[in-house]
Structure formats: structure tokens, C-alpha cells
Amino acid sequence: MHIPDGYLSPATCAATYAATLPFLAVALHKVKQQLHTRMVPLLAVFSAFSFVVMMFNLPLPGGTTGHAVGLGIVAVVLGPWAGMLAISIALLIQALFFGDGGISTLGANCLNMGVIGIGVAWLLYRAIAANASVDSPRRVVAAALAGYVAINVAALAASVEFGVQPLWFHTDAGVPLYAPYPLEIAIPAMLIGHLGLAGIAEAVVSGGLVSWLQRAEPELLQSMAAAASSDANTDADTDSPSASVDWSPMRKLLGLLGVLMVLAPLGQLASGTAWGEWGAEDFADPQKRDEIAAASRNDPLPAGTPEGLKQLGTLWNAPIPDYEIPFLPRTVGYAFSAMLGGGLTLLLWLGFGWVLGGRRRRSSPG
Numbered sequence: 001m002h003i004p005d006g007y008l009s010p011a012t013c014a015a016t017y018a019a020t021l022p023f024l025a026v027a028l029h030k031v032k033q034q035l036h037t038r039m040v041p042l043l044a045v046f047s048a049f050s051f052v053v054m055m056f057n058l059p060l061p062g063g064t065t066g067h068a069v070g071l072g073i074v075a076v077v078l079g080p081w082a083g084m085l086a087i088s089i090a091l092l093i094q095a096l097f098f099g100d101g102g103i104s105t106l107g108a109n110c111l112n113m114g115v116i117g118i119g120v121a122w123l124l125y126r127a128i129a130a131n132a133s134v135d136s137p138r139r140v141v142a143a144a145l146a147g148y149v150a151i152n153v154a155a156l157a158a159s160v161e162f163g164v165q166p167l168w169f170h171t172d173a174g175v176p177l178y179a180p181y182p183l184e185i186a187i188p189a190m191l192i193g194h195l196g197l198a199g200i201a202e203a204v205v206s207g208g209l210v211s212w213l214q215r216a217e218p219e220l221l222q223s224m225a226a227a228a229s230s231d232a233n234t235d236a237d238t239d240s241p242s243a244s245v246d247w248s249p250m251r252k253l254l255g256l257l258g259v260l261m262v263l264a265p266l267g268q269l270a271s272g273t274a275w276g277e278w279g280a281e282d283f284a285d286p287q288k289r290d291e292i293a294a295a296s297r298n299d300p301l302p303a304g305t306p307e308g309l310k311q312l313g314t315l316w317n318a319p320i321p322d323y324e325i326p327f328l329p330r331t332v333g334y335a336f337s338a339m340l341g342g343g344l345t346l347l348l349w350l351g352f353g354w355v356l357g358g359r360r361r362r363s364s365p366g
Contacts, residue, residue: 001066001158001191002094003109004277005102006306007179008161009169014202016161017107019275023115024088027081040219041250045257046074046340047086047349051093052260054100055323055338056267057274058201060193062295064275067198067267068112071154072147072206075121077137077213077220087114093345097319099335102201112157121150121206134221135214144207151202152194159183159190162276169308176309179276185296188277216252257342264338265331280305359360 031043050070057065074083082314088110094100101109128142163183166176181189183215213220271297273282282288283305305313320340325333 001069001109001113001155001194001274002091002101002277003105003112003158003161004099004279004313004345005104005233005315006280006309006311007102007165007276008105008108009165009178010104010312011169012161012165012178013104016105016111018255020107020111020115020120023084024110027084030081033087034054040349043082043086044346044349044353045090045250045253046070046078048345049253049257049260050074050087050259051090051345052338052342053122053205054090054094055264055334055341056201056260057270058184058197059270059272060197060275062189062193062275063272063291064189064193064295065270065272066193066201068147068205068275069117069154070147070202070205070219071113071117071121071150071152072125072143072202073209075118075146075150076125076143076206076210080118083118084110084114089348090307090345095316095318097318097320097340097344098314098323099321100323102312103316104312108158108161110153112161112235116157117150117154120153121146124220134218139214139221140211141206143210147206148199148203148300151307152191152199155194155198156187158276159186162186162190171307175302176306178306178312179309180302180306181296181299185299186276193275262335265334268331268334280310283309295353332361 048176051275054067054069057067057266062064069087071083071087078086091101091106091109091113095103095106095109125142126190128134128145129139132138132142160183162179162181163186165179166182169177173179180185181205211219272291278292283301289301293299320337323334323337323341324330325336328336
């Protein structure tokens, strides 16, 4: 679901940035008042969790792969606005350092997963879990369904962005300039796998973690329980689980995050590439072309690499592409990348909180 550079036209990229940035600006405005020393660890850990869980690839029909995102659990614990920022920061780190998703398409990826995905997850969770007690099994079901629906809506959004490219952007001869497959191929190619395995994985992650938090750290769900059963405005809704959060529950969550980092190489067991994430060079490789066609209802590809994809596909050269480090064994490099990416995500949020905290201290009277 990480759209690479070159698959979307510059006009589409600009439109998705324009649609995404206002949401993130509002989110930052609403959340920065909560970024004190107790809120920052919570936001940092769940942002890093999303980064790492996206490294656990699953085999999907057609020889492609997919993964969970953590949309349900992030929306449940952080609420919609902090959740948008948490997912978007994870996507930024992935794109900049590991080439997972493009720079020109970062607006689209944040729109699909961060804005639409989190928004759908939060609204559905709130509707299903309304008035349920914090320890109610209904909250587990609500989180699982919210995650399942949210990841599929996000996949649908990505497939539409893919599918309109050959319709709107092509040569005079009708040859696609960017993503080559139309809506009737892109939508089922994306949704079949997500409605199946990837969606189920997202439901298990979201429901499972809510069930664990109900037993281990119910206070993290307490404020969200009040928000889910009220009709208060969003500012009140996100008035933060942080009020009762300290480093003690963070230590447990950090331990869970550390285990996932070590286990990240399990994500390499699924062979193949996610649909719509093939590199520009793959379109010139006969074997890869066969794989792309097989994953796309055997619809023929353009004779060569789409011209726009070729030009934009090398827009950014990530320092650790595909989470592989040349001087380390593949499995070790993948685990190290999980630790590095998760660590960078944590440090970014902690640094952000430190800067804002310093500003507040300097502006406080006395």
C-alpha cells in the first residue's frame, strides 16, 4: 500500500499533498498541547509500533504481499488527531530512510493510511464501542472491526489513485505515463488480498492489543472509553489518555516493541512484491514483467517502462533501500533496520516533545 515515486503523476501528488496537509496541520495544532512528558512516550511508542508492524509482510493472492498497519490500535489509544500524526511520521521515516513509499507520493500515502485509515478506524470504533465499559469484550470486537474496515478503505483509496493514472495521464497513443493499470484491474488487485489476509492481520493486531491493554494497562483506554460514549467535540475527545500515562506502562509497551523488532525478519518469509510497488527497473525485466502481469489478471503491460514512472522512479535514493544493509546478512539487516527505524521514530517524537516542552517552560509565568 506504500505507493512508490513514479506511480502517480505530479498533478496527483500535488492534489494529495493539498488534501493531506490541512488535516495534519489541524492534528498538530490539537495535539501539541498534549505533547508534555507523559504524552510523548505514548505517541512515540505507537508510531514506532506502526513502523515495525508494517515490516511483517504476508503472502497474498497473485504472488504479491501485504501487511497490517496498526490503524485500529493507534486510533483506539491515541484518538484521531494524534493517530494521524503517528502514522504519518512512521510513513515519513520509511520513505526517507528505507525507500518504502515515495517522497513525491508521501502525501498520498499519508492521506490513505494516516488520514482516511485512522479516520475510518476511529469513527467505526467509536460507533461500535459506545457506552461499553473499558473491560468490555465489545471494545475488542470494535477495535478488530475498525482495523479491518480501515485498512480496506485505505487500500481502496490507493487503488483508485493507481487506477485513474492511465485514464488521465497517457501519451497521444494512449500509453500510460505512470501506473499502467486501470480501475477495473487496480481495485480488485488491491482489495482481494486486503479483504482476505491483510485485513484479518489488521483485525488480529488491533483486537489483540486492545484485549491485552484491558488486562495490562486499562488506564490507556480509559479516556478513549469516555470519548467513545460521548458526543463531545473532537478537542474533548482527544483530551488525551496521556493524563494518566507515565513511563511505567511505557516500559511494558517498549518491551513488546522490542520483541517485534527482533522478530521482524519473519516478514521476509513472504516472497514477492506488494502490488503497485514494483520498481521502474522491474518493467524492463522479463521475469518481473511476467510476475506483474500474473498479479494483474494477466493484463499485458506497456512495451517498456512508463515514461513518467521512469523519470520519477529515481527521485529519491534512500540510504537503506528495502531494509537491506549490504554488509550484513539479509535477516540480520532486516532486524537492524526495524530497530533503527523504530528507534528513529521514537527519537523524533521525544525530540519534538522536548522542544515544545522547552518553549512552554520559557513562556510560563515565573
